[in-house]
Amino acid sequence: MIRPSLPSLASAERSAPNRLAPVSRYSTVDLIAERIREAIVQGDLPPGSPLGEAEMAEQLGVSRGPLREGMQRLVQEGLLTTVRRRGLGVASMSAADVADVYSMRAAVERAACLRLLRLGGPALAATVRGLTAEVRKMSRAAKKGAARQLGDADLAFHRLLVDSAGSHRLSRTMRTLLIETRLSTFSMQHDFVVRADLADDHEAIVEALRVRDEAKLLGLIESHMDGAVRRLTGQSVHGSDVETLQAPVPDEPRELDPLELPAGAE
Amino acid sequence: MIRPSLPSLASAERSAPNRLAPVSRYSTVDLIAERIREAIVQGDLPPGSPLGEAEMAEQLGVSRGPLREGMQRLVQEGLLTTVRRRGLGVASMSAADVADVYSMRAAVERAACLRLLRLGGPALAATVRGLTAEVRKMSRAAKKGAARQLGDADLAFHRLLVDSAGSHRLSRTMRTLLIETRLSTFSMQHDFVVRADLADDHEAIVEALRVRDEAKLLGLIESHMDGAVRRLTGQSVHGSDVETLQAPVPDEPRELDPLELPAGAE
DNA sequence: CATCGTATGTTTGTCGACAATACGATGATC
DNA sequence: GATCATCGTATTGTCGACAAACATACGATG
Numbered sequence: 001m002i003r004p005s006l007p008s009l010a011s012a013e014r015s016a017p018n019r020l021a022p023v024s025r026y027s028t029v030d031l032i033a034e035r036i037r038e039a040i041v042q043g044d045l046p047p048g049s050p051l052g053e054a055e056m057a058e059q060l061g062v063s064r065g066p067l068r069e070g071m072q073r074l075v076q077e078g079l080l081t082t083v084r085r086r087g088l089g090v091a092s093m094s095a096a097d098v099a100d101v102y103s104m105r106a107a108v109e110r111a112a113c114l115r116l117l118r119l120g121g122p123a124l125a126a127t128v129r130g131l132t133a134e135v136r137k138m139s140r141a142a143k144k145g146a147a148r149q150l151g152d153a154d155l156a157f158h159r160l161l162v163d164s165a166g167s168h169r170l171s172r173t174m175r176t177l178l179i180e181t182r183l184s185t186f187s188m189q190h191d192f193v194v195r196a197d198l199a200d201d202h203e204a205i206v207e208a209l210r211v212r213d214e215a216k217l218l219g220l221i222e223s224h225m226d227g228a229v230r231r232l233t234g235q236s237v238h239g240s241d242v243e244t245l246q247a248p249v250p251d252e253p254r255e256l257d258p259l260e261l262p263a264g265a266e
Numbered sequence: 267m268i269r270p271s272l273p274s275l276a277s278a279e280r281s282a283p284n285r286l287a288p289v290s291r292y293s294t295v296d297l298i299a300e301r302i303r304e305a306i307v308q309g310d311l312p313p314g315s316p317l318g319e320a321e322m323a324e325q326l327g328v329s330r331g332p333l334r335e336g337m338q339r340l341v342q343e344g345l346l347t348t349v350r351r352r353g354l355g356v357a358s359m360s361a362a363d364v365a366d367v368y369s370m371r372a373a374v375e376r377a378a379c380l381r382l383l384r385l386g387g388p389a390l391a392a393t394v395r396g397l398t399a400e401v402r403k404m405s406r407a408a409k410k411g412a413a414r415q416l417g418d419a420d421l422a423f424h425r426l427l428v429d430s431a432g433s434h435r436l437s438r439t440m441r442t443l444l445i446e447t448r449l450s451t452f453s454m455q456h457d458f459v460v461r462a463d464l465a466d467d468h469e470a471i472v473e474a475l476r477v478r479d480e481a482k483l484l485g486l487i488e489s490h491m492d493g494a495v496r497r498l499t500g501q502s503v504h505g506s507d508v509e510t511l512q513a514p515v516p517d518e519p520r521e522l523d524p525l526e527l528p529a530g531a532e
Numbered sequence: 533c534a535t536c537g538t539a540t541g542t543t544t545g546t547c548g549a550c551a552a553t554a555c556g557a558t559g560a561t562c
Numbered sequence: 563g564a565t566c567a568t569c570g571t572a573t574t575g576t577c578g579a580c581a582a583a584c585a586t587a588c589g590a591t592g
Binding site: 068110172 | 291293295299331334338339340342343348363373377434435439443
């Protein structure tokens with residue numbers, strides 16, 4: 001009857017001043033949730049897709065129990081919506097949602113930038129290097145007209161920016177926001193055409209960060225988000241026939257690879 | 267085999283321009299998650315408490331299945347922590363967590379204030395009225411030395427502030443942050459003594475909002491959060507024997523009231 | 533006396549099955 | 563011909579049960 005004390009259950013994975021890093025074994029629920037997130041990002045599960053439990057469970061190689069638990073994680077994130085007795089589905093972003101996502105991103109990335117500037121020193125320098133690498137990827141992708149790679153680098157850039165700030169909550173919120181960003185581009189059929197100047201935008205941000213020009217940096221973040229919302233919801237200036245970033249046509253809702261369960265799971 | 271189309275599954279509950287408000291039938295998982303959140307806020311489940319599934323399920327009058335699903339929601343929020351094969355527990359906030367929570371709150375409330383100022387008009391006026399009411403509650407509670415009521419009014423103030431901004435994502439994030447705020451006061455034994463000047467702090471915020479003094483408003487928010495972190499993590503200036511806001515002693519981890527299931531559930 | 537190994541009990545993780553409900557199709561009626 | 567009612571089917575929501583694993587307590591051994 002005496003329950004285990006669960007010593008320092010909260011900060012266990014977080015701060016590890018010990019010599020040995022704690023073994024990180026992801027639970028099945030973790031794997032399921034992450035797999036679904038990935039499928040959404042990849043466009044394998046387009047916005048609005050209904051998610052049948054039986055089918056998904058079979059594809060993932062688990063039973064409905066753990067699957068449902070994992071999906072509740074995404075419901076809490078807002079990536080899945082649920083209607084009683086009708087099942088769950090991938091959220092689809094309205095124009096208002098898109099504006100809300102980028103508004104939130106502006107707040108989060110602004111906070112991250114402030115923290116980064118306050119950190120300064122080698123941490124800031126390392127971040128600048130990492131961001132520069134992502135900008136280069138973007139340039140290459142833009143030259144090749146590869147929308148998918150361009151979009152991926154874009155997300156990676158902003159994720160790195162926020163993760164470098166060293167705030168658990170900022171990072172966690174940002175992860176969800178980036179997936180919602182993808183859902184936004186999928187939901188608005190006005191597409192995210194391959195814009196060569198996107199790399200320039202990000203390069204300016206890196207430069208402002210490097211020289212620690214706070215006012216300029218925050219202004220760039222703000223306008224970056226404003227521009228994205230306008231492009232997605234307002235009149236999109238598309239007219240070129242470049243490849244665009246859209247969810248693959250969901251003829252077949254695309255199968256999820258079965259996940260290899262952690263060792264020991266039956 | 268043809269799956270229902272789930273028309274506008276995403277924005278259904280969100281924007282309701284129709285005459286009839288959609289019937290809000292909360293799922294069992296919703297009720298369970300909300301019940302646990304409430305128990306955490308009330309201090310019935312103090313930080314670090316291990317949560318036995320069988321016992322909780324019995325108290326709530328549900329089986330372990332829906333209970334586990336509901337708890338996964340809170341895991342995603344960060345309110346519950348999980349260790350494989352050892353179960354879940356209420357998160358406990360380290361000093362770093364407390365700082366992170368208030369840092370995040372500063373970002374969120376700043377964004378909310380900006381939106382509010384941009385809204386202006388009757389919406390802003392109504393918010394000011396509501397906030398004023400909360401400030402009065404705080405004054406009364408402070409006079410009586412009622413820490414619990416003071417704390418509740420404090421949370422209500424900030425929740426109203428953010429909810430009035432009309433951003434789904436800000437509101438959702440804020441809800442979690444407020445619970446984490448409570449967990450912070452519970453985790454730091456340096457207590458949240460009844461401070462009479464707390465009402466003054468908030469009154470100044472309302473005033474700045476009323477006269478639309480943006481710079482002053484943002485400065486007040488910032489210093490409000492800084493002060494809270496210093497009080498909680500730094501040397502707490504406690505020496506008075508006023509009632510403090512602490513989790514009730516968990517001799518018996520306090521029972522959860524069974525929840526009345528939505529009509530039709532067996 | 534301390535430490536290691538073993539046994540036991542309790543709890544989590546997972547699965548399969550049942551019941552209730554919502555949807556779609558079919559048929560009847562005005 | 564269109565609308566409404568009825569039936570059948572598929573899927574969700576919920577429950578109970580089994581097996582693996584961890585933690586504790588006890589005993590053996592150096």
